[in-house]
Amino acid sequence: MDSKKPNGSPAQAGDAVIEVRDVCFSVSGRKIFDGLNITARQGRISAIMGPSGTGKTTLLRLITGQIHAQRGEVCVWGENVAKMTRRELFALRRRMGMLFQNGALLTDLDVYENVAFPLRAHARLPESLVRHLVLTKLHAVGLRGAARLMPAELSGGMSRRVALARAIVMDPDILIYDEPFVGLDPISMGVIVRLIKQMNEALGITSIVVSHDVKELATIAHDVFLLSGGKVVANGSPAELRGSDIPEVRQFVGGLPDGPVPFHYPAPDYYTELLEDAP
Amino acid sequence: MRVAHTDSLPITTLRKIGAVVLFLSRILANAIPAMRKPGLIVRQIYNCGARSLVIIMLAGLFVGMVLGLQGFDLLQRFGSEDALGIAAALGLLKELGPVTTALLFAGRAGTSLTSEIGLMKATDQLTAMQMMAVDPVRHVIAPRFLGGFVALPLLAGVFSAIGLFGAQLIGISLMGVDQGAFWSQTQGAVGLEDVTEGIIKSVVFGAACSLVAVYEGYHAEATAEGVGLATTRTVVTSSVLVLLLDYMLTAAFLT
Numbered sequence: 001m002d003s004k005k006p007n008g009s010p011a012q013a014g015d016a017v018i019e020v021r022d023v024c025f026s027v028s029g030r031k032i033f034d035g036l037n038i039t040a041r042q043g044r045i046s047a048i049m050g051p052s053g054t055g056k057t058t059l060l061r062l063i064t065g066q067i068h069a070q071r072g073e074v075c076v077w078g079e080n081v082a083k084m085t086r087r088e089l090f091a092l093r094r095r096m097g098m099l100f101q102n103g104a105l106l107t108d109l110d111v112y113e114n115v116a117f118p119l120r121a122h123a124r125l126p127e128s129l130v131r132h133l134v135l136t137k138l139h140a141v142g143l144r145g146a147a148r149l150m151p152a153e154l155s156g157g158m159s160r161r162v163a164l165a166r167a168i169v170m171d172p173d174i175l176i177y178d179e180p181f182v183g184l185d186p187i188s189m190g191v192i193v194r195l196i197k198q199m200n201e202a203l204g205i206t207s208i209v210v211s212h213d214v215k216e217l218a219t220i221a222h223d224v225f226l227l228s229g230g231k232v233v234a235n236g237s238p239a240e241l242r243g244s245d246i247p248e249v250r251q252f253v254g255g256l257p258d259g260p261v262p263f264h265y266p267a268p269d270y271y272t273e274l275l276e277d278a279p
Numbered sequence: 280m281r282v283a284h285t286d287s288l289p290i291t292t293l294r295k296i297g298a299v300v301l302f303l304s305r306i307l308a309n310a311i312p313a314m315r316k317p318g319l320i321v322r323q324i325y326n327c328g329a330r331s332l333v334i335i336m337l338a339g340l341f342v343g344m345v346l347g348l349q350g351f352d353l354l355q356r357f358g359s360e361d362a363l364g365i366a367a368a369l370g371l372l373k374e375l376g377p378v379t380t381a382l383l384f385a386g387r388a389g390t391s392l393t394s395e396i397g398l399m400k401a402t403d404q405l406t407a408m409q410m411m412a413v414d415p416v417r418h419v420i421a422p423r424f425l426g427g428f429v430a431l432p433l434l435a436g437v438f439s440a441i442g443l444f445g446a447q448l449i450g451i452s453l454m455g456v457d458q459g460a461f462w463s464q465t466q467g468a469v470g471l472e473d474v475t476e477g478i479i480k481s482v483v484f485g486a487a488c489s490l491v492a493v494y495e496g497y498h499a500e501a502t503a504e505g506v507g508l509a510t511t512r513t514v515v516t517s518s519v520l521v522l523l524l525d526y527m528l529t530a531a532f533l534t
Contacts, residue, residue, distance in 0.1 A: 064410060090412040104407035107399070118411045121418075166411075 015042040016078075017174060017206045018063055023072035024230075025058065032058050034230035036072070040223070045200050045207040047217045047238075050227035051252065051261050056210040057101070059227075060176055063208070064098060065089045076174070094122060097167030098176045103159035105151040105166075111138070112147040115166045122170065137165040142191060156183040164192065168199065175199065177209045181216055189216065196220055214253055218242070226252060228261055302494050305416050306424050313421035323426020327388040327489075328433055334387055335380060339438035342375055343367065343445025350446070351454045360456050364465035367446035372469065372477040376439035378525050381484035384431050385517035389492035392423050393513040396496025397506035405497075420493045427489030428482075435481035476532050483524055488517045 018040040025033040032055040040046040048056050061067045062074050068082040075081065076092060084092065105114050115134045119125060125133075138144040141161040151159060160180065167175060177196065181189050197220045199205050211217055217224065218238040226234045226241065226249055233248045234241060241249055251259030267273070313319065350366045396419065399405050405415040443465075450456040492513050499509035 066406065066409070090414075093410055093412040096410070098407075098410045100403050100407055102403060104403035106404055106407070107402070118413075121411065121413045163407075 016040070017042050017076065018046075018208065019073075019075045019078075020059070020062070021073050021075070023062065023069040023074060025055070025062065025067075025069050027058075031230050033069070036227075036231055038225050038232060038235075040206055040208055042206055043200065043204040044222040045196065045209060045220055047221035047224045048208060048210045048227065049212065049214070049217065049224060049252065052212075054227040055230070056227060057178055060098070060178055060208070060210060064093065064096065064176065094170065095172055096174045096176060097170065097172035099160065099164050099167045099178060099180055101179045101182065103151075103156075103163040105154075105159055105162055107151050109151075110147070111143065111149050111151070111154070111162050114151070114162060115169050117166065118170045133169060134165075137169045138162075140168075140195060141165045142188075157185060157188050160184065161188060161192070164195070171203065173205065175205050175207045177207065177211070179211055180209065181211055181213045193220055214255075228252075298498075299490065299494055302497070303490055306421050306490075306493070309414065309417040309421040310425060312417055313425065316422070319418070319422035320425050320429070323423050324430050325426075326391070327384070327423075327427045328430030331384060331387045331430070331434055332437065334383055335434045335438050336441050338379060338383055339376075339441035340445045342379060342438075343371065343442030344449050346370055346375070346442065347446035347449030347454070351450055351456065360450075360454070361460035361464055363446065363450040363454075363456050364461040365468040367450070368443055368465045368469045369473060371439040371442040371446075372473050373480075374525070374529075376435045376442065377477055377480035377484055378521060380435040380438045380481065381431060381488055381521040382518055384427070384434060384484075385488050385492075385514055385521065388427060388430070389488050389513045389517050390510045392427065392489070392492035393496040393499065393510045394506055396420070396423070396493060397499035397501075397509050400497070400499060401501040401503070401506060416497075420497060424489045424493050427492065428485045431485030431488060432478060432481040435477065435484075439477065476528075480525065480528050483528060484521050487520050487524060491517045491520065 016039050018038070020036055020038040023033050023036040024031070025036075036059070038046075038048070038059075048059060050056055058067070062069055063076070063081070065074075065081040065084060073080045073082065079088070079092070081089070081092070105111075106117060109117065112134055115137055116130050119130050119133060135144055135147070138147055141164055143158060143161055143165065146154065146158065146162070151162075154162065160183070164177075164180070175196075180192055180196070184192060193216050196207060196209065200207050200220075209217060209221065221238055224235060224238055224241050225232050228248045234244055234246045236244075242253060244250065244253075247260045250256070251261055257263045346367050347363065350363050350370075351360060354360050354362055354366065396405075399415075399419065405419065408415045408418060447458075447461060451458045451461055495509040495513045495516070499505050
């Protein structure tokens with residue numbers, strides 16, 4: 001199924017939906033991105049991978065307009081996110097779903113009301129339809145039976161599954177997942193992986209997945225972008241990346257401690273520091 | 280042009296006042312839409328008001344009893360014990376009721392509001408709302424502000440009523456003040472303008488305490504320490520603000 005661009009014309013499979021062009025972004029003088037270029041296409045699952053601290057979550061915040069780049073531009077359906085008015089940004093976000101690392105469930109609402117929250121905020125639907133939609137989404141993530149539990153009663157994995165149900169309840173055109181597999185047991189992980197794939201195939205949703213899980217992502221991602229040093233060091237299909245000779249790719253995919261990406265945070269020489277007199 | 284002393288105290292204070300005024304204008308702009316979901320506001324009135332009732336009633340009772348003891352001790356020196364009712368009623372309605380309620384409100388409900396909003400921020404709940412195209416100021420901040428704004432005057436009324444009960448308990452039952460004189464003199468001397476003064480003060484304190492609480496929570500650093508510091512700032516700022524506003528309002532009413 002093709003979604004529509006803001007101007008109403010249908011987006012075709014393969015059209016650029018999210019374009020990150022030559023983006024530079026620094027925090028407190030520390031460069032996070034230095035000329036970053038990424039394109040996520042209609043109906044495809046794009047995986048953003050990279051070592052910790054490479055700015056993967058920051059990239060999601062740029063795409064969703066929570067922060068703005070100091071140089072370059074982030075466009076969604078051709079519209080520069082940084083130049084959108086608040087109203088336009090909210091209109092864009094109504095077509096996006098985002099799964100946060102920690103779930104970010106509203107702690108004063110139970111599971112059912114959390115999933116119903118976007119529906120109640122944006123759509124005047126009869127209660128019977130709200131109930132139907134909420135239970136359908138909760139069933140999809142296997143938590144229909146937990147509808148009346150409060151967030152404090154859920155495990156970390158369950159919270160994330162509820163958050164996923166909430167992210168898809170408005171049937172968004174773009175789904176953004178921030179570390180969706182962290183803390184999930186193998187069964188839940190398998191279900192979530194299949195769910196991401198099914199939603200992409202059945203609804204033509206454009207998905208962006210930020211994750212470290214090379215193995216899981218390799219089974220569902222169409223395009224993989226590997227970030228390092230503020231840039232995309234490699235991109236392509238999972239198979240292309242597996243066969244890549246780029247040192248960063250080999251180190252990341254192989255999980256090697258030695259390579260161009262340092263494991264240790266910059267520090268003085270280890271032995272010199274150990275032999276120094278304690279203060 | 281050389282920009283100097285941008286972090287000096289007056290500039291920082293002005294900047295902070297400007298930020299609070301802008302925040303208040305955002306709340307007020309979202310107040311009417313928030314009222315379309317009265318359930319949210321009623322829940323906050325319950326959280327801020329009903330849940331503070333016990334401490335307010337206890338404090339009111341003891342303040343009233345102390346007022347009864349001290350008032351009787353002072354008035355009997357002039358042979359005017361019968362005026363105890365007037366002294367207690369005016370003291371409670373115009374000063375002790377609104378001020379003490381506001382100070383207790385800042386410590387009980389204000390800290391609760393700040394820490395709740397701060398924790399919502401620290402756990403990405405406010406960001407999640409923004410990502411769902413829902414303005415957290417409309418859905419979270421405005422109902423809490425309105426809830427506190429409504430609850431404080433009601434609590435001040437309860438405080439004054441219980442306080443007067445405490446004062447008559449001491450004056451009439453313990454010190455032997457004539458019951459008829461106590462109540463008739465109170466009825467004769469306390470006018471509508473005295474009650475209005477108390478109501479106006481408690482409404483102003485309600486707005487000030489609620490605004491400080493939601494502002495500090497919304498702007499808290501999203502860490503455990505940040506939320507703790509914001510909660511402390513709520514108590515300190517609210518308390519000082521209440522005493523300052525009380526002086527200004529009292530001076531205004533007396534001129």
